[in-house]
Amino acid sequence: MKQGKTLEGLGRELERQRRARKDFVADTRSLGLITDDKGSLLTMATGQDRQEFCVNDLAHQQISARLGISYRYYQKMQMEQPHLLDENVNTWFQKTPERRMVRVLDGNVRAFLSDRYRRLDHLELCAAVLPIIHGMKGASIESCEVTETHLYLKVIHKKMKAEISLGDAVQAGFVISNSEVGMGSLKVEPLVYRLVCKNGLICKDYAQKKYHVGRQAEGNREEAYEIYSDETLKQDDKAFFMKVQDTVRCAVDETRFQMTVNKMREAMQIPMEHEPVKAVELLADKFQLTQNERGDVLRQLFMSGDSSRYGLVNAVTAASKIAKDYERATELERIGGEILSMPVPRHLLPEASSADRMKNITPMRKELAMA
Numbered sequence: 300m301k302q303g304k305t306l307e308g309l310g311r312e313l314e315r316q317r318r319a320r321k322d323f324v325a326d327t328r329s330l331g332l333i334t335d336d337k338g339s340l341l342t343m344a345t346g347q348d349r350q351e352f353c354v355n356d357l358a359h360q361q362i363s364a365r366l367g368i369s370y371r372y373y374q375k376m377q378m379e380q381p382h383l384l385d386e387n388v389n390t391w392f393q394k395t396p397e398r399r400m401v402r403v404l405d406g407n408v409r410a411f412l413s414d415r416y417r418r419l420d421h422l423e424l425c426a427a428v429l430p431i432i433h434g435m436k437g438a439s440i441e442s443c444e445v446t447e448t449h450l451y452l453k454v455i456h457k458k459m460k461a462e463i464s465l466g467d468a469v470q471a472g473f474v475i476s477n478s479e480v481g482m483g484s485l486k487v488e489p490l491v492y493r494l495v496c497k498n499g500l501i502c503k504d505y506a507q508k509k510y511h512v513g514r515q516a517e518g519n520r521e522e523a524y525e526i527y528s529d530e531t532l533k534q535d536d537k538a539f540f541m542k543v544q545d546t547v548r549c550a551v552d553e554t555r556f557q558m559t560v561n562k563m564r565e566a567m568q569i570p571m572e573h574e575p576v577k578a579v580e581l582l583a584d585k586f587q588l589t590q591n592e593r594g595d596v597l598r599q600l601f602m603s604g605d606s607s608r609y610g611l612v613n614a615v616t617a618a619s620k621i622a623k624d625y626e627r628a629t630e631l632e633r634i635g636g637e638i639l640s641m642p643v644p645r646h647l648l649p650e651a652s653s654a655d656r657m658k659n660i661t662p663m664r665k666e667l668a669m670a
Contacts, residue, residue, distance in 0.1 A: 303625050322418065323345070325400075330344075334384050352403050436458065441499075449629075455470050455492050457470055467493070493616070501629070566609035566612060568607065
């Protein structure tokens, strides 16, 4: 499992972001895009004033999607004809006016969202769930991080434990994740932590989600205006986070954990359908792995010498520890869970004839031996 910040470091960063952030509701007629070879600025008329903020990549994607401009073409204009990009965006801001929530951090537009977007922020989430986690006997936060798009808290419950095979023990856990920029719901997902290699596997099939949908922001002003938390929203959020607390209390579920453990045991008996290089290539195409990730998975597979589906799952989750960033590492942990849940081809089932199964196992054994 890739390590991020300490819990204390996470708290300091969330407090800093709270002080540095600004949120606005803006009629698009009050907005303007200005692009040059250094990047883009979003200008915003707020009463008698006009403010300017840099635009990050995610906000560009969200503007592109909202205006119905192909992002590939949007990027082409951005790189080759920045004035054409500005003309396109500013024309549609005026021709199809609507109110949007613009979230700003450290002087950068980080999200361009619906004015119904519910701000379920990281700091409030931590304040709600950390006391619950600390009160769970045997629970500890194994890893945590805040990225540009998500907060992650990865929790291990050391008292809920099982063996996949002799000496290969796993522990139950869960991942809490949240996005402040429209990149998904607030989620609580089961996690299985393998002690022998400290790999994490996320079972997103059993995820519980809470969505960022709320009431439309009040007001009907053409100029943009900054929004703050009011008492009504605070009460709504308090009730919401009480439900999240209940979800966290029930996050470590023995039945779901045992179902996943059983799947892992079964995966040890299922050979990969293809030889390792081909298996990893097919996996890379299905889950859009980079060239470096393909190499990392293949190396982990060869090092383990395990030609079963369980070996492939562990190769992916082991590769997550050397992923380029925490966000991608977490996605690889989810991919490991997806591989575990994939249907098994009929000829690879344990009841298939040994002759049929050996056709697939023999080439893999040879290649693993050569590695």
